[in-house]
Amino acid sequence: MVLSTAPITKSSDRPILDERSQKLNNFAQRHIGPNSNEIQQMLEVLGFSSLDALIDQTVPQAIRLNKSLHLPEAQSEYAALAKLKKIAAKNQVCRSYIGTGYYDCITPPVIGRNILENPGWYTAYTPYQPEIAQGRLEALLNFQTMIIDLTGLEIANASLLDEATAAAEAMSLSYGVCKKKANAYFVSRDCHPQTIDVLQTRAKPLGINIIIGDHQTFDFDQPIFGAVLQYPASDGTIYDYRAFIEKAHAEGALVTVAADPLSLTLLTPPGEFGADIAVGSTQRFGIPLGFGGPHAAYFATKEEYKRQVPGRIVGVSKDAQGKPALRLALQTREQHIRREKATSNICTAQVLLAVMASMYAVYHGASGLRAIAENIHNLTVILATGLERLGYKINSKDFFDTLRVELETSKLQAILQACQARNINLRIFDTTAVGISLDETTTTEDLIDLWQIFAATDDLPFTPEELSSPSPHFPLARQTSYLTHPVFNRYHSETELLRYLHKLETKDLSLTTSMIPLGSCTMKLNATAEMIPVTWEEFGKIHPFAPLSQTRGYQILFQQLEAWLAEITGFAGVSLQPNAGSQGEYAGLLVIHQYHESRGEAHRNVCLIPTSAHGTNPASAVMCGMKVVAVACDLDGNIDVSDLKAKAEKHSNELAALMVTYPSTHGVFEEAIQEICAVVHSHGGQVYMDGANMNAQVGICRPGDIGADVCHLNLHKTFCIPHGGGGPGMGPIGVASHLLPFLPGHVMVRSWEESIPSPQSLIPSPQHIGAVAAAPWGSASILVISWMYIVMMGADGLTEATKVAILNANYIAKRLESYYPVLYKGKNDLVAHECILDLRSLKKSASIEIDDIAKRLIDYGFHAPTVSWPVAGTIMVEPTESESKEELDRFCDALISIRQEIAEIESRKVDTQDNVLKNAPHTAESLIAGEWQHPYSREQAAYPAPWNREHKFWPAVGRIDSAFGDRNFVCSCLPMDAYSS
Known part of the structure; x- marks a missing residue:
């Protein structure tokens, strides 16, 4: 397929070839929302003859860059993809048995296509307006429930950045809540190396002394406030940590266990043997390796620490009609509110990946996950038996999926050369040991390859069938059930899961619905051409610790x-x-x-x-x-x-x-x-x-x-x-x-x-x-x-995008300033790429709060701008360069119409409490079920603007009572009848 490089018009009134389209390549024109005529119309409203004239008056001359950026010439989508494909081909996709917290896995196609590749999921913003985010909030509640079940602890958050970061957050929590006066933190030498590295980085500026040692010999002669243990250990060994945890608790220390969640389908969960905190990565729940990310980490702990938990927690509350509804719980923990009193940074979530991981568990269910884990373990047992038959020593008899194989130093180089010939990566501990970690993709044919490498011959003295494994047996075998909630037992066919995913998607407002004008959050176009390479195997199936020669x-x-x-x-x-x-x-x-x-x-x-x-x-x-x-x-x-x-x-x-x-x-x-x-x-x-x-x-x-x-x-x-x-x-x-x-x-x-x-x-x-x-x-x-993005935009496209972002923000500010004062402006009465609208006077004149306007915008089909930050009682609007003039006008018309609705309250034509703003957002159910007792019409509630009749986004729930949810804290799935009642 060949794409034309001719300029593509975006509306019937765009000139076939004007100065702007000559200057910009075809992708830049598609990325930037307004066309040439629209740009000129907006400039006229602002009183400028050109974009450059606007920028000259907006950006201080003393800091202006008086040259073009030195970047490659802009490429078309087709050319950029072809160029990147050649770069991707220089990566070598190998079978990686490196482990260390990262494993190849299988992304169910129904999840890959309908979440990872679906803009309805990936273009949504953080669920700060929960009424229009019920879909992903439910998926995140499923994630939290999954983690609570697998770890045996009481609460879990909605994900963190990676396992090492989660361990560092656990250290910080332990430091903050431990009553013992100590500044030392014990880190098991059996933790993954990258986790130890990140812990050392995080500890240093806080004055925390990291003690790296053997948990079996640590005698607690030095006071510690906490400890972290790996389960199973980085070399694969399954340790019984109960004695260590008892001693740590006797000393007043908190214990964190970094646990592989898939292993917890077979092993006793950390919460059952005394852990205070459990952390880990859900990468192997259907998330590609991706040379290290993105992957969703988890963080679980006891309920008594709920206000110290880092990141976000999804909780259950109720809406205005008493219907169960979800939102981010305990939002007083938001770090931009606590500011210098904060102990962690709230913006540390991996929502899209947590959604995928949760749906992996929904799709497979408890029995499916257990079957995957048992198959991996059985293959590992067979592999170990074969290696022992070949004369190699396995470091531990108790393992899940990872073996540490002891070698003679003279054999290492030959084994590595044989691995290279077969495109296989092993973990190298040192010159006397290698590690082999199996995963969901491993087959018996892979075992044969590994045996032949270690045997230095293709003629093996046994077959896999001769070494068949009995049922798994662990000293800490799991006895308790998990994933018993109906959500993990209803959607095991692709048809059912597809419908469930689509149902959740329709509850969320994303960029597929309308602009999301959140100030300081830059919700611009995420072009399809930019997203396509994410799913290429050459990028997705690379282990983060693969040899650099494979990652050119x-x-x-x-x-x-x-x-x-x-x-x-x-x-x-x-x-x-x-x-x-x-x-x-x-x-x-x-x-x-x-x-x-x-x-x-x-x-x-x-x-x-x-x-x-x-x-x-x-x-x-x-x-x-x-x-x-x-x-x-x-x-x-x-x-x-x-x-x-x-x-x-x-x-x-x-x-x-x-x-x-x-x-x-x-x-x-x-x-x-x-x-x-x-x-x-x-x-x-x-x-x-x-x-x-x-x-x-x-x-x-x-x-x-x-x-x-x-x-x-x-x-x-x-x-x-x-x-x-x-x-x-x-x-x-x-x-x-x-x-x-x-x-x-x-x-x-x-x-x-x-x-x-x-x-x-x-x-x-x-x-x-x-x-x-x-x-x-x-x-x-x-x-x-x-x-x-950079390759397709080029220097001129990137610069033009910045100019149009500034234009769009000033156009919105100009259109709305007579309805809502613009709080701050620059030297020449202009704003940058966002503007703050002052709504504070409306509380006195009409008893209207900032949330009333935010929720009423939902009825018009829009996500609210950033509310009450950085100034309480204001909204911060950022339109970005990707939104067309038509969409900007639609947004402005919505806010102007809302201002007229407020004026009716101010004139006392409308009740100050029972009005379209106080009762917003309006759900379809609230409009058709029961007797209508409001002084305004159903039509006014549901279809306040002409475009709502053409396409209406319905919120799944009414206004949510967050305070009720915080008083009645629940962060795991409710019984299904709670949603249907």
């Missing part, structure tokens, strides 16, 4: 993406390891901390954070052991430079960093940004720029030129990785040249092959901060999305 395609991808992001940001180098924006913030601050320490200034621990900064900033600073000092903003929303100078002077000797969001979260390009950076530098501090709003900078200005030393990029915002209902994300950091030696390293990347150029991000350095994620390049498989 990935290395090329990394090198190119790092170079392009460095060019876009103006920095000297980039690390792709942080696998979320929150991790990017954390990694960037750690780099700054390490820099100060290298200069003998480890005492610098004060982080200045303006009140206009992105909400996760204070939490990240606290996690790095820094003291947060707030900097005031003036009445126009800009950083108060005089207050900044005073705070910088006061803390000059201890100043570590300033965290600044640019453009600010108040939606303006601050004129004084270069002076602000200079002030911080003059007092010995570093400038950390939050890249959440990079969508307003690309091609127009660069953080590195402005004066920032570090900046993280939300690839799931500016560079098109979809939000997936609240994750996955990627948060790489760019740094100035003096910070390059401190970028994250990784214990599992120990050496480089001469034939492969070293990516700048992982050059071994004695000064690096250690790992911040479980995999060396984070969620590597989704980096292809951002690669495709």
Whole structure:
């Protein structure tokens, strides 16, 4: 199939070939919503003759980038896919038996096609408006129920980034709640190496002393506040940890068990042998390896720690009609509310992957999961028996899926060469032992290959049938049932699961329905061409610890993406390891901390954070052991430079960093940004720029030129990785040249092959901060999305997208300013790529709260903008460049119509309590069931705008009572009759 490279018109009134379409390639025109005529119409409303004239008045001239970005020429979708396919072909797909927490698995096609490849699932946003997110909330509740059942603990969250991060969060929770005064944390040497690496990174700035040792000989002579154990151990051994846990509890310490959830279908769950916390990865529940991610980690614990649990918890509540309804529970834990009191960063979920993992369990059920686990274990037993017949020693008699095989040093090289000839990867412990981990895809033919490798001959003295395994027997065999809820027992045929998935999908509003205008969240187009490579086997079936010689395609991808992001940001180098924006913030601050320490200034621990900064900033600073000092903003929303100078002077000797969001979260390009950076530098501090709003900078200005030393990029915002209902994300950091030696390293990347150029991000350095994620390049498989976006847009397309994002935001601000005051504007009465609308006066004039407007927008078919943040009683609107003028007008018309509905309340024509806003959103059931007793009509409630008659998105539930759910905390599935009653 050949795609035409001719300009493609987007509406009948678009010129066949104008100056803009000559300048931009066909993909950029499809990515950018408004066409040339629409752009001109919006500019006329704003009083500008051109986009450049608008940008000249919006972005301070002193920071403007007066050159084009040096990026490859834009490619068509077809050409970009072909180019990436050639790069992908340089990866070598092998059978990897490396294990270490990562396993090949089978994604049921019904899940792959209908979730992973479905924009109805992957373009949704975090369920902060739960009435229009009931589908993914139910899937996440299933996930939590699955984890609670498998671990034997009382509560679970809705996922974390990876197993190593989850272990680090468990350490932090233990540190916070343990009553014993101790700063030491015991880490079993049998934990996965990457988990130990991340724990050491997280512990250092908090002053926690990591003790790595043997749990069997640790005598508790040193006080500890907690411990983490691997189950089964990294080498495959199944240990009975009960005696250790009893001793730890006697000492007042909390114990975390990092457990493989598939093994828990056969083994006694951690909660039953005394664990306080269980963490792990659900990757092998149908999620491709992806060279390390994205995968959903889990976190389970006792209910007494529910308010200390990191991340998000989905809980059960009820709606206005008393119907069971779901929402994010205990939202007072949201870190942008707690700010400097936070102990973790809330934005650490992998929703899309948790949904997939939960549906894997729904599809297979308890018996199916057990059958998969038994088959893996039986094959492992057969493999071990055969290896022993060949004269090899297996390290342990108690194992699930992993064997440590002892070798003579002289045999290692021959075995590895034989593996290479058969495209097989083993784990190398040292010169005297290798590891073999089997998985769902393993067959008896694979066992024969492995035996022939170790036998150094194709002629084996036995057959697999001769070594058939009896039923599994473990010293800690599971006795309790799991996944008994009907949801795990109803959808085992593809027909039933397909219908269930579609039912849930229809309960969620995604970008397939309408624009999602959340400020600071950049919900732009996630183009199909960008998503296609995610499912390619050449990217999906690569183990994160595979030899670098097998990952040449990935290395090329990394090198190119790092170079392009460095060019876009103006920095000297980039690390792709942080696998979320929150991790990017954390990694960037750690780099700054390490820099100060290298200069003998480890005492610098004060982080200045303006009140206009992105909400996760204070939490990240606290996690790095820094003291947060707030900097005031003036009445126009800009950083108060005089207050900044005073705070910088006061803390000059201890100043570590300033965290600044640019453009600010108040939606303006601050004129004084270069002076602000200079002030911080003059007092010995570093400038950390939050890249959440990079969508307003690309091609127009660069953080590195402005004066920032570090900046993280939300690839799931500016560079098109979809939000997936609240994750996955990627948060790489760019740094100035003096910070390059401190970028994250990784214990599992120990050496480089001469034939492969070293990516700048992982050059071994004695000064690096250690790992911040479980995999060396984070969620590597989704980096292809951002690669495709940059390649298809090119420098001109990226720059044009930024300009149109700014245009769209100013157009909305202009259309709505006479109905809702725009709270903050820049120097020339303009906003950046988002605007804050002030709704605070409506509470006094009409008793209308911000939530009333947010819920009424649902009746019009829209997701509400960001509500009550960064200023209570306001909404922050970000339209992005991907929305057409027609969609922008539709959104503005909805808000104008709502303002007219409020005016009727203000004039007392309508009751202040029984009105369309207070009762919003209106479900179909509420309109047709029972007697209608409201003073407004059903038609007014359901079809407030003309487009609602053409296509109506119905919320699944009415307004949710979150307080009721928090008072009656439930975070696992209710009986099915609760949903049907």
